Amino acid sequence: MKSSWRVGRVMGIDLYLDVGWFVIVALLIYTLGFIEFPRELHPRAISPRADVTSVTLGVLASFLLFASVLAHEFAHAWMALQRGIGVKRITLFIFGGVAHITEEPDRPSSEFLIAVVGPLTSIALAAVFGAAWVWLMILDSTHLFGRWLVAPILLMSILAQVNGSLALFNLAPGFPLDGGRLLRAFLWSVLNDLRRATLWSSRVGQFIALILIGAGAVVFFIGSSSVGIWYGLIGLFLWNAASEGYRQTALLETLRRVPVSAVMIQSVETVSPDLSLSEFAETYVLPRREQVFVVSDGVTTLGTITFDDLQRVPRTQWQTRRVRDAMTPLARVPILTPQQSAASALVQLSTSEREELPVIEHDRVVGFVGHASVSRYLKLKADSK
Ligand SMILES: [Zn+2]
Incomplete structure (x- = not known):
């Protein structure tokens, strides 16, 4: 099921909103617009009601909070690009945001x-x-503005506190939080070993996760149950992220020493560029196991064709159109070499968003690498230990 949607593109980076993000924005608008702002705007009312002002303020505050999280993630993405590291996309989800950096x-x-x-x-x-908050408080203390400043003061105080907490929480020294990445950078430079640096900073991350879950349980039983659950959820989320982060790094470290030739699928099926698409569907796509076919006129490799390529052509034209009309020309397919590392192949795979990439040697396709072939290789290696 689709769980995130692309909403825009900034600095060449796609911005996605996860389904959880909509939940949190709705919750924020409700809490601020219907509970917090009415209470602050009408302090003397026994049961303060939401009005246009309070709801507008709730929406504005939620929007600015969202912009604050976005600014934080774009800072990471911008610096990654400055250092020559690709950024695939930025996703905003229930606990904030994440910048998907394509490689370590x-x-x-x-x-x-x-x-x-x-x-x-x-x-x-x-x-x-x-600073805006303090300045508005000073203005308010002159009593020249009546109750006009109550709402902006509240807005500024929320934004200052949320951004402050965002910085503090992210600076906790557990990987993969920002603080954990700083710790990993430090350990990495001292130990000169990325894998061990990741292992230790992930363990600190799991330790912090346990503290959060424990604190959540205490708060749940002696204080507010909703705050307790929230702490627990963030703790679980961090625990998973720390374990997964370490697994990913360990995997990439292993694959850095493995050449593409060891992980590639060597069966290569060739089709003629002049074959009609209906024939291609009947004799190649349906009965065979291959995901990708190499288009070759017998001398040179022209491109590759997949089931997706085929589906882009309306079925009514399959009789008249040929493989060469539907294929992806070789110049437009990211290609691998047998000597490059499997880790770099995985990076290329994830940036290309294709199922499999062709491996080329002496202008000839000698195999394919996909996530499936890499994970099969890893499973075989793990089992043989
Ligand atoms: Zn961050």
Whole structure:
């Protein structure tokens, strides 16, 4: 099921909203617009009612909070791009945001810079909103503005506090939080071993997760149950992220030493460019196991064709149109070489968003690499130990 939607593109990076994001925005607008703002705007009312002002303020506050999280993530993405590391997309979800960086930083200094700019952005925003908050309080103390400043003061205080908490929480030294990445950069530069640096910073991450879950349980039983559940959920989320983060790094470290030739599928099926698409569907796509077919006139490789390529042509034209009309020309397919590392092949795979990429040697396709073939290789290796 689709769980996130692309809503725009900034600095060449796609922005996605996860389904959880809609939940949190609805919750925020409700809490601020229907409970918090009415209470602050009408302090003398026994049961304050939401009005146009309170709901508008709720929507505005939610929008600015969302923009604050976005600024934090874009800071990471911008610095990654500055250091020559690709950024696939940014996703906003229930616990905030994440910038999907396509590969691990190549050295500790890159890791440090990419990690540190996020919290720095949040601290800067907290300072700006905090200064506005103090300035409005001073204005308010002159009593020249009546109750006009109550709403903006509340808005600024919320934004200053949320950005401050965002910086503080992210600076907790557990991987994959920003603080954990700073710790990993430090350990990496000292130990000169990315895998061990990730292992230790992930363990700190899991430790922090346990503290959050424990604190959540205590708060649940002696204080507010909703706050307790929230702590517990963030703890579980962090626990999973820390375990998964380490697994990913360990995997990439293993695959860095494995050549593409060891993980590729060597069966290559060739089709003629002059074959009609209906014949191609009947004799190749249906009865065979291959996902990708190489289009070759017998001398040169022209491109590749997949089931997806075929489906882009309306079925009514399959009799008249040929394989060469539907194929993806070789120039437009990212290609691999047998000697490059399987880790770099995985990076290319995830940026290309294709199922499999062709491996080329002496202008000839000698195999294919996909996530399935890599994971099969890893399973075989793990079982043989
Ligand atoms: Zn961050």
